[in-house]
Amino acid sequence: MIVFRYLSREVLVTLSAVSAVLLVIIMSGRFVKYLAQAASGALDPGSLFLIMGVRMPGFLQLILPLGLFLGILLAYGRLYLESEMTVLSATGMSQRRLLGITMIPATLVALVVAWLSLSLAPQGANQFQLILNKQDALTEFDTLVPGRFQALNDGTRVTYTEQLSDDRANLGGVFISEKRLSQDKKDRGISVLVAEKGHQDIRPDGNRYLILENGYRYDGNPGQADYRVIKYDTYGVLLAKPDVSDEVTDRDAMPTRDLIGNPDLRAHAELQWRISLPLLVFVVTLMAVPLSRVNPRQGRFLKLLPAILLYMAYLTILIAARGSLEKGKLPQALGLWWVHGLFLLIGLGLLYWEPLRLKLASRRSMKEVARG
Template identity: 50%
Template sequence: MIVFRYLAREVMVGMLAVSSILLVIIMSGRFVKYLTRAASGELSPDVVFTILMYRVPSFLELILPLGLFLGFLLGYGRLYLESEMTVLEACGLSRRRLLAYSMGPALFVAILVGALGVYITPYSGGQANEIVDRQETNSEFENLTPGRFQKQKTGKRVTYTDSIEGESQLGMVFIADQNNSNKRMQITLAKTGTTHFDEEADQRFLVLENGYRYEGVPGQGDYIELGYERYGTEIEKKNQAIRLNDVETLPTAYLWQSDKDQHRAQLHWRLSLPVLAIVVTLLAVPLSRVNPRQGRYARLAPSIVLYLTYLSILSTVTSDVGKGAYGPWSIWFVHLIFTLFALNMLLFGNFWSRLYNRIPPLNIKLPGKKSG
């Protein structure tokens, strides 16, 4: 039990370090993306962190197997490099027992990834999609950021306000709108503004007070100036469709009862993620065995390439299953191929190593001048 705890700690520490770094990198990229959308007025700044937190489970279900894989390579690689694994083997730690001890962290990660993929990720992804879609259905005045000129996503309207109080009260308002047909520019200024919703008409209005409205073509002198005490304009409705039926956010129980190819592909993808964690453990245990002369990171790059190949093939086959090109069995066939490859390295690793060492080096003579 002491050896098991020692080995598990080495693996879990490496896994947590790698997973944390990868999670920070991915979240930083998504955070910049959401901030860009918030700056352009597509999202409210108040919901950026909420959406990002809802996306974390979907990141973790792919990061954790990779973190586990690298945790074995780094943890066991250090033990081989410092000859600690050699001492453990001399004390009776066989490869079979080492593999059995390695299944402890693997089963823990597999259960965690399974819970994320089957239950948590669909729910959190649905909540994130709902927030994003509701933000996109809001009008441009509901997503305004004080002190920033914001361009409408569609059209040539630019809107600005210096302050927002509550949900409907605006400070000084500036609106510039250009007509595409005759290129006339309409500029509206107001000291204050208020958004008002008419429940009977199911329509939202912007009411401006104490301002001016200018209309004309830039470069020409035929501008029209209009002063007003109270001016109301209808706020254009956006698409009210909410993306609640995304296949990645559908409950697993619903996917289980569905016979659609896309739904079956998503179901088997979720069920195969825990298997991915077990298979990469079978791959990592023989790959982590390094010669002290080779260094700790000798097999790290080839191992990462092998993992990415495994994941890319699995993702491609899942996509093809969703299109109806193959049956769901093909997803499990990919797992079977890499499982057999891992068992081959576990059972016949010494044979292949001896065969590789017996290959004579190539003696290549470079042309040059003969020495006198």
């Protein structure tokens, strides 16, 4: 029991440290991406931390298996390097017993990953898509940033304002450039609006207008001198109505209960993927225990790079198999299970190869002694 607590603590502490570092790295990259979208007006800056919160379960379901894998390699590698594993082996600690002890904290991690992949991550993906749907429904006034050119409507309109009131209703120093398209989507030049000030007007029927005051409108084609210039005192621009949608179409946002029995190939592939993540924990644990065995003279990091490459191969093949299953290139019965079976055999080979090699070497030595 003392040995079990000691080994489990070493694995879980290292797992927590590695997972925390990986989570910070991944979330930092995502936050920079979302921050750039917020700066361009594609996202509401006030929703950034909410987005990061709902995305966290999706990150953790992939980080924890890798964190456990690296945690076992680093924790047990240190024990081998400091000869603690040698002492444990002398007291009867075999590789299979070490694997059995390690499987207990691995089971705890697998349960957490199962909870994340089957419940929390789909809920987070659902909330994330709803947030994006609401972002798509925002008007220009909701995302406009003073002093910044902002592309809207897939780049067909560019809006700029020098000043914007706190209630986002009044503008000062307005510039709007918009492509004019015919009904068959052909380019008919551009229209440029400049105004001293403007404000938002919401009509009883729900339509929103941008009312510009004291400005000019320029119509024409770049490179040509036939521009039309109109001076106006008041000019109204109809703003597109918000298109609020509560529909969730992404498969990773569907509840797990809706995937069970669903004949759709993508739904079936998504269900197998969610089940595969907890299975991934047990298989990588089987591979990590023998890979953590190092010679003190070689250092604890000798097998770290090959081990990481093996893990990346496992995950890459699993993702590729998921894509093939979604496209119908793999039978549903075969699915993703063959990938787990392949690396399960690799893990068993790693586990029994060293004892088998030592056993064969011992027999060879005994034969040489007998011949001498």
